[in-house]
Amino acid sequence: MTRSDLVEILSAQFPQLAHRDAELSVKTILDALAQALDDGHRVEIRGFGSFSVSHRSARIGRNPRSGEQVAVPEKRIPHFKPGKTLRELVDFQAHDKQSSQPEPTDSVDA
Numbered sequence: 001m002t003r004s005d006l007v008e009i010l011s012a013q014f015p016q017l018a019h020r021d022a023e024l025s026v027k028t029i030l031d032a033l034a035q036a037l038d039d040g041h042r043v044e045i046r047g048f049g050s051f052s053v054s055h056r057s058a059r060i061g062r063n064p065r066s067g068e069q070v071a072v073p074e075k076r077i078p079h080f081k082p083g084k085t086l087r088e089l090v091d092f093q094a095h096d097k098q099s100s101q102p103e104p105t106d107s108v109d110a
Contacts, residue, residue, distance in 0.1 A: 003030070024109045037078055066069040 010022040017025075036043050037053050041104060043049040058074040082090075 003027075045083070047083055049080055049082040049086055052079050052081070053077070 007023045011019045033053050042052045053076050061072045
């Protein structure tokens with residue numbers, strides 16, 4: 001799903017909301033989430049999951065082509081941990097899709 005898909009779904013669910021306003025809403029929410037992470041805060045959306053920033057220390061890595069050592073600087077990376085409700089929803093749908101597919105049959109040509 002892309003940002004534009006999200007805008008389309010929001011516009012379809014709320015017909016009183018103009019497409020331009022739905023786009024602005026999605027942009028504002030995502031920008032606020034990114035700004036909070038940039039400021040070092042943790043963002044939690046109940047039932048969906050939590051976003052946080054992890055810190056990776058500087059280390060010595062290897063160039064896979066030449067094998068020479070390369071200094072990799074420290075960095076901060078975003079981390080997402082799904083909430084219980086989201087995990088259960090995805091897991092339930094996976095089981096549901098598997099049970100709706102027909103079982104493969106072994107056929108023997110004679």
